[in-house]
Amino acid sequence: MRSTFFGLNIGYKGLAAQQRALDVTSHNIANANTPGYTRQDVIMEPTPAQKVLEGYVGTGVTITDFRRIRDSFIDIQMRTENRALGEWETKDNIIKKLEVIFNEPSDTSIRSVLDQFWEAWQTLSKNPESVSVRTDVMQRGVTLANTFNHLDAQFLDLQMDINKEIGLKVNEINTQARQIRDLNIKIMEAESGGHTANDLRDKRDMLVEQLAKNIGIDVVEDELGAVNILVGGQTLVSRAVLAEIQFNNNSPLNPTAATLEWYVPADGTYLGQVKLTGGILKGYVDMRDSVIPAYQAEVSELVKAVAEEVNALHRIGFGLDGTTEVDFFTTTDGSLEFNTKNIQVNSLIQEDINLIAAAATDDPEVYAGDNSNALAIAALKNKLAMNNGVASFNDFYMAIIGKLGVQGQESGQMVANRSYIIEQLMNQRESVSGVSLDEEMTNMIKYQHAYSAAARIITAMDQCLETLIFRLGVVGR
């Protein structure tokens, strides 16, 4: 036997479901431009049918889920690409800074200054007695040494800057890890009832992706809906448990000595060095510890060779007053090893330019007139003194610049490639998860019409009941 108000109830279920669907549509539209937002879809199902004499009769509609439309494979790809992009962007950025430091091509680069230094010796060979030319030789030497010293200072500055950035990044990473841990807790709570916590997950996915760009991570989601994040095999976040990365930069003037260490705040233990596998942090550490020191070492090799070759000739020459055995370049700290930081023009020569040895003959009459030692030193420019006698100083230096160029080109291309892939992935994700206003508008009209129709059904039911109650059986009035 059919209940009198059965139809009214179906109408009401329809009204409620369509209205809820409109709410979701509205939520989608509101978040159309929210970063990380995943569009949601209303899943409606008919409520269980009732057995009546004639068969099964439908009982209306119910909403079973708000589905989060997302392709988790794109998430995994995004994390991989972001890790690489983070690393290469950082490297590219630092290499571009190195290019600025080397300042090629320009008139103030090492190459120009070195050329000018040899030219000064050429001029001296033409006027070995001239005080002004001697002063010029000394000054060019000072400029050369200063340029090397300045380069060294800039390398150090860059490494110290990198450490500042690393410090900031480590803070950011720790904050992100903490937020992910907090969201893990909320999501586990929320999903214990069996429904997915859509918006919380959106937020967490976005944080994980940002974290992946900062530091190479492995992500595993467990059965409770929590994500576990590992960095180089060590757990950063595991459900509600958290580890921290600590940046120890104790001696700022020795930037490569700074370390990244695991620290567990819960029990205050240290778990050793952080093993980086990618991301911005790895880019910084690689540049600081290998790339910059490598360039520094190569330029130092050049400094050493130039200083030693010039000194070897200068020592056997004679100054205006016959002084001999004088080094043209000396180390700044008095040690034997020349390098970018450790080179200057001999202070004796800076005080007395007569000591510059242009003459090669030990004869008081020709100390002022003999130019052969100046010529010999000027000729060092083209001597194959580097790489076991196959390259001149210039060749060697240009190889450094060439290498820098190739590295810069590579990093630039890597960034371009990764960015392009990420662009494509973003579009794919947008295509799956993004909000389409046209679609939402269509849905809105769809739900609105369904709502109106359900309301109309209730009106019809209402009229039926009116007929039943007021028109039927006037006999009793």
Add this chain to the structure above:
Amino acid sequence: MRITNNVLVNNLKNNLSRTIANMERQQRQLATGRRIGKPSEDPTGIVESMRLVSRLRENKVYQDNAKDAISWLETADDALNSLTTAVRRGYELTVQAANGILSPEDREAVNAEIRQLMDEIGVIANTMHNDRYIFAGTNTMNKPYEDGVWQHNQENVLYEVGIGVKIPINLTAEEVFLEEDIMGSLQKVVEHLEYNQTQELGADIEALQKCIDQVLACRAKVGASINRLEMTVARLEEQEVHYKELQAEVDGVDAAQLIMEMKNDENVYRAALAVGARVIMPTLVDFLR
């Protein structure tokens, strides 16, 4: 593929920024006139360009050296010219004195003139270029000839006019004045005239003739050196042009081509903007009432 509004917006943004980056590069290249701004833009190109810049500088130095050397040699040439005149005059006077029978007054006059010539030759021996004595070997700061005493050495002053190419630019006093002793020969003439030993003058004439030959040989040598250096300068100048051409090929900007590319990108940019404006604007919302 499902296209959402944000896909359109993102694509538009990315395309616009790519085109703009292109235009930025073209503008920079046009403004600087150089194709390569940083090593990473063309690593092989920049190494080549740097090598050429270095070579150009070196070339400039060698040109300067060669020109300075020519100027030194021209000073020497002038000095030798005067020297020739002086020695010739001495020779003529001696021939005159040997031929005729001179009165003591005439002998005295000839003698006086020859002494004058010797003084002048002394001045010529001390010729300077840029405050340096050019006939003193490498002992350039001391007068090679003073009061009949020679102070000099036989070393060459070398200038470098190419990689490893060192050219001697000086004539030593030995070559010019002393191998055939000009001063000594004239001194003998003076003595012979003084003591009226005219029969000895024949030998003096012969000696002076040899002196003239010696000076002329020196002039020829100087002339040859100047020629060689002028050729060197010409070659260096040609090389400079050549290097500059290569440099332009590596690092120069082909303005016509760049401007064309830029115009092209500008059109793409405008088109992207126009299409973007049409695509982004409308949604279904615009048509609902």
